[in-house]
Amino acid sequence: xxxxxxxxxxxxxxxxxxxxxxxxxxxxxxxxxxxxxxxxxxxxxxxxxxxxxxxxxxxxxxxxxxxxxxxxxxxxxxxxxxxxxxxxxxxxxxxxxxxxxxxxxxxxxxxxxxxxxxxxxxxxxxxxxxxxxxxxxxxxxxxxxxxxxxxxxxxxxxxxxxxxxxxxxxxxxxxxxxxxxxxxxxxxxxxxxxxxxxxxxxxxxxxxxxxxxxxxxxxxxxxxxxxxxxxxxxxxxxxxxxxxxxxxxxxxxxxxxxxxxxxxxxxxxxxxxxxxxxxxxxxxxxxxxxxxxxxxxx
Amino acid sequence: xxxxxxxxxxxxxxxxxxxxxxxxxxxxxxxxxxxxxxxxxxxxxxxxxxxxxxxxxxxxxxxxxxxxxxxxxxxxxxxxxxxxxxxxxxxxxxxxxxxxxxxxxxxxxxxxxxxxxxxxxxxxxxxxxxxxxxxxxxxxxxxxxxxxxxxxxxxxxxxxxxxxxxxxxxxxxxxxxxxxxxxxxxxxxxxxxxxxxxxxxxxxxxxxxxxxxxxxxxxxxxxxxxxxxxxxxxxxxxxxxxxxxxxxxxxxxxxxxxxxxxxxxxxxxxxxxxxxxxxxxxxxxxxx
Numbered sequence: 001x002x003x004x005x006x007x008x009x010x011x012x013x014x015x016x017x018x019x020x021x022x023x024x025x026x027x028x029x030x031x032x033x034x035x036x037x038x039x040x041x042x043x044x045x046x047x048x049x050x051x052x053x054x055x056x057x058x059x060x061x062x063x064x065x066x067x068x069x070x071x072x073x074x075x076x077x078x079x080x081x082x083x084x085x086x087x088x089x090x091x092x093x094x095x096x097x098x099x100x101x102x103x104x105x106x107x108x109x110x111x112x113x114x115x116x117x118x119x120x121x122x123x124x125x126x127x128x129x130x131x132x133x134x135x136x137x138x139x140x141x142x143x144x145x146x147x148x149x150x151x152x153x154x155x156x157x158x159x160x161x162x163x164x165x166x167x168x169x170x171x172x173x174x175x176x177x178x179x180x181x182x183x184x185x186x187x188x189x190x191x192x193x194x195x196x197x198x199x200x201x202x203x204x205x206x207x208x209x210x211x212x213x214x215x216x217x218x219x220x221x222x223x224x225x226x227x228x229x230x231x232x233x234x235x236x237x238x239x240x241x242x243x244x245x246x247x248x249x250x251x252x253x254x255x256x257x258x259x260x261x262x263x264x265x266x267x268x269x270x271x272x273x274x275x276x277x278x279x280x281x282x283x284x285x286x287x288x289x290x291x292x293x294x295x296x297x298x
Numbered sequence: 299x300x301x302x303x304x305x306x307x308x309x310x311x312x313x314x315x316x317x318x319x320x321x322x323x324x325x326x327x328x329x330x331x332x333x334x335x336x337x338x339x340x341x342x343x344x345x346x347x348x349x350x351x352x353x354x355x356x357x358x359x360x361x362x363x364x365x366x367x368x369x370x371x372x373x374x375x376x377x378x379x380x381x382x383x384x385x386x387x388x389x390x391x392x393x394x395x396x397x398x399x400x401x402x403x404x405x406x407x408x409x410x411x412x413x414x415x416x417x418x419x420x421x422x423x424x425x426x427x428x429x430x431x432x433x434x435x436x437x438x439x440x441x442x443x444x445x446x447x448x449x450x451x452x453x454x455x456x457x458x459x460x461x462x463x464x465x466x467x468x469x470x471x472x473x474x475x476x477x478x479x480x481x482x483x484x485x486x487x488x489x490x491x492x493x494x495x496x497x498x499x500x501x502x503x504x505x506x507x508x509x510x511x512x513x514x515x516x517x518x519x520x521x522x523x524x525x526x527x528x529x530x531x532x533x534x535x536x537x538x539x540x541x542x543x544x545x546x547x548x549x550x551x552x553x554x555x556x557x558x559x560x561x562x563x564x565x566x567x568x569x570x571x572x573x574x575x576x577x578x579x580x581x582x583x584x585x586x
Contacts, residue, residue, distance in 0.1 A: 022410030
């Protein structure tokens with residue numbers, strides 16, 4: 001009789017201990033996260049509902065409700081347009097970057113002399129893609145490619161794509177260099193991912209008579225689905241928090257304007273965030289479903 | 299040299315095509331680096347050539363000389379900025395790696411309360427551009443009195459969602475059977491973490507080290523917002539203020555070019571240090 005509750009108590013203790021260990025390992029991160037990420041984000045949510053004015057000795061908050069959010073769409077004549085344009089570009093650029101990275105990393109995964117050097121070269125741009133150097137290069141016009149103007153590609157694109165989309169396509173073409181530069185981390189993630197596929201599997205299918213083409217579709221691609229999803233998410237996030245992007249620039253400009261102020265800028269940031277959130281949720285949903293269908297691997 | 303040459307001669311046509319392709323692409327990608335290096339050594343008259351020239355004709359060290367002289371005449375010497383940067387970067391790197399690997403390990407392999415909540419919080423906070431929370435962050439830093447301390451540089455970078463996000467993906471690929479085996483052999487939680495998870499996730503750790511290093515090394519936000527004393531600011535801030543002060547200034551362009559190279563070099567070194575580990579195969583590490 002008494003052994004059953006005893007067992008239950010022991011089980012509860014065991015679980016508590018297990019859970020406790022997990023939480024203990026998490027603790028430093030959680031504290032850091034709360035203080036420097038969660039609280040500031042919450043604060044900016046609070047600010048987005050207010051008109052924030054700087055007065056001597058601190059800030060003055062005036063309750064506005066959702067007025068800031070309404071203004072963003074109804075009064076601001078820059079923000080919605082920039083948001084939509086950037087979104088169009090994104091939807092084109094993300095697949096290009098990820099597919100490009102996948103191809104390059106597949107090739108870099110081959111055996112050939114000096115691949116070590118090439119791997120390093122492809123990652124190098126990431127190093128200076130952050131910060132000063134990049135903006136310097138862009139202002140000097142190193143970011144766009146001359147053949148676009150030289151061969152007058154624009155009418156051709158307009159003819160085949162048409163309408164508003166043609167503008168987006170041109171913008172993306174103009175950023176080919178940026179795409180090349182931005183795939184460094186993704187290539188790295190893919191290469192690291194390929195290492196988790198054991199060579200003996202390839203050997204086995206080769207003995208069974210599969211061509212390299214088949215072994216790519218049947219082994220490499222399915223095994224790298226988690227890494228593709230990781231890369232898609234990483235690329236989206238990377239592009240959206242890219243400091244030179246027009247939407248973020250607009251938000252920053254508004255932050256220091258007297259008539260709009262920090263409250264309005266926070267509201268813009270939250271709208272922007274909402275859009276990214278929807279996009280990421282879609283992507284994550286798609287990938288987790290395809291992974292569940294495949295079964296097995298988490 | 300000889301075996302290399304022999305290998306080249308025995309390369310298959312496919313490999314030849316691959317190498318040619320990659321050489322072309324790699325040359326294209328390395329243009330900016332070549333530019334930065336050459337730019338820093340150009341004498342004044344070559345800096346303003348039109349059309350601009352990629353390669354330097356008469357390399358000179360004059361640019362660096364001017365930069366150091368300018369810095370030593372200022373109220374805070376150049377070495378002080380360098381020292382600050384080095385301290386901040388090394389401490390941040392170590393603490394970010396330890397904290398995020400610990401967090402990612404339990405997120406990937408343990409069950410505990412609020413795990414789902416934490417995972418979704420990480421993904422959510424990834425999407426938030428750091429610029430937009432800078433003012434609340436300042437208020438928090440000010441509130442706990444971290445202004446003008448090294449901790450003010452380090453702590454904001456500590457809870458890095460990107461690092462945890464990447465590590466969780468990587469660590470969950472490590473088979474649980476390995477950990478199970480270690481547990482049966484009598485390893486504790488800390489033992490498994492230190493003796494198995496850390497060594498096995500070295501490629502991922504190297505990746506996040508590179509990313510963190512770049513982020514911290516080039517970061518001017520903490521110096522601008524949280525540090526009011528000039529002596530606590532970092533090299534990136536100094537170079538940045540130098541550059542923005544010289545936007546339309548002819549005389550300072552050579553200093554800007556030299557400073558650009560100086561800020562770039564450590565990134566390159568860190569990358570070369572870590573990339574071998576990143577790219578090294580995990581075949582022998584016992585996975586599968």
